[in-house]
Amino acid sequence: MKYYIIAGEASGDLHASNLMKALKHEDSQAEFRFWGGDLMAEVAGFPPVKHYRDLAFMGFLEVAKNLKTILQNIQFCKQDIVSWKPETLILVDYPAFNLRIAEFAKARGIRVIYYISPQLWAWKEGRVEKIKKFVDEMLVILPFEKGFYKGHGVDAHFVGHPLLDVVSELHPINSEVFKKENGLNGKEIIALLPGSREQEVNKMLQIMLSVRDSFPQYQFVIAGAPSLPKEFYEKYVDDNVHFVSNKTYDLLRCSKAALVTSGTATLETALLNVPEIVCYRSSRISYEIGKRVVKNLRFISLVNLIMDEEVVTELIQDELNTKNLIRELSAILEGDKRDRMLADFARLRKKLGGSGASAQAAAIIVNG
Incomplete structure (x- = not known):
């Protein structure tokens, strides 16, 4: 079968x-x-038809500035689908783009699969109507999403979370060997996951690194994004701030704790059993717009949303400051809060089910 995946x-x-x-x-x-x-x-x-680094525009202002490019990409994608003639289209999250392609493909008799739901339970719930019209199979990876879709008349399949597959396949790692191979010193590691987009990374690293003088017994290691060159990070590196590229999982597994920009990385960090603080700060305009369009959610991190309780501390906008970071990081490096968080991570893994999400999804796609 011919599969076109976005x-x-x-x-x-x-x-x-x-x-x-x-x-x-x-x-x-x-x-x-x-x-x-x-x-x-x-x-x-x-290689891909187009790389995701040429597609990722974050925030209302960035999308508005790049609207012409986005529309050109949509038109090109439609033409490419017509030319290649796939039997099945598989859409992975990325809703603003993918729902337009779903409508186009459905009208041409192509079977449409959506794997990994957009966060419609958070905002733009009205998009469920497009999914009902243009998507043949909805495969979701968060346990509460099946109920959400059922409430809207969509029979979604919960296949489990694919990150459990990734984590289960990791080989054991020796932290001392990892440090030597990557030019790190012997101190315990605090991992910094500042995101993947240049503007976001600059903003987050400035605040994350503001705490380093308060923790001289640790070394801070930045997880480099594959979309950014090594040279981009060099201005942040010194004797106690280091950088590794394309080794985020290994870095986390060798770390005592992590500061993580909100997103999928918050869940990855938890599944790798690393106590974390979730950090989020956007421009004031984007934040104010976001508050008005996002539904009344208690949390922004996937860990807390899945558990429906505060498992990890979320520092958002003005709360993300040096004083609060020092306090919260101290609390998860040693003591009761760290122990509770690790116990909660074990409950999280149980709630997400076992490994095998990719295999379950593939079976549904191939066999119906």
Whole structure:
């Protein structure tokens, strides 16, 4: 079968690449054409039609400034689908783009699969109507999403979270070997995950690194994003601030704690059993707009949303400051709060189910 897959960001590239592996196992005749990243390219053996780093625009202002490029990409994608003639279209999150492509493909008789739901339970709930019209199978990875869709008349399949597959396949790691191989010193590590977009990373690293003088017994290590060159990070590096690229999971597994920009990374960090503080700050305009369009959610991190309670501390906007970071980081490095958080992470893993999400999704896609 010919599968056309669209993933518009790094997390989508990861999950789509594992889905592609599962599809190849389930369908020996599988052919792929895709928008995504290096991980998908590794599975396919050839590069994407477009790389996600050329598609990722974050925030209302950035989207507005790049609207012409976004519309050109949509038109190009439609033409490419017509030319390649896939039997199945698989959409991975990335809703503003993918829902337009879903409508286009459905009108041309192409089977449409949506893997990894947009966060419609947070905002733009009205998009559920488009999913009802244009999506043949909805495959969700968060346990509460099945109930959300059922309430809107959509029979979604909960396949489990694909990050559990990723974590379960990791080989054991020796932290001392990791430090030596990456030019780190012998101190325990506090990992910094500041995001993947240049503007976001600059903003988050400035505040994250403001705490380093308060923790001289630790070394701070930045998890470099594959979308940014090594040279970008050099201005932040010194004797006690280091940088590793494309080794985020290994870095986390060797870390005592982490400061993490809100997003999929908050869940990844928890599943790797690393106590964390969730950090989020956007421009004042984007934040004020966001408050008015996002539904009344108690939390912004996936960990807390899934558990429906505060498992990890979220420092948002003005609360994200040096004083609060020092207080919260001290609390998760040693003591009762750290122990409670680790126990809560064990409950989180149980709630998400076992590994096998990619295989379950592939079976539904291939066999119906």
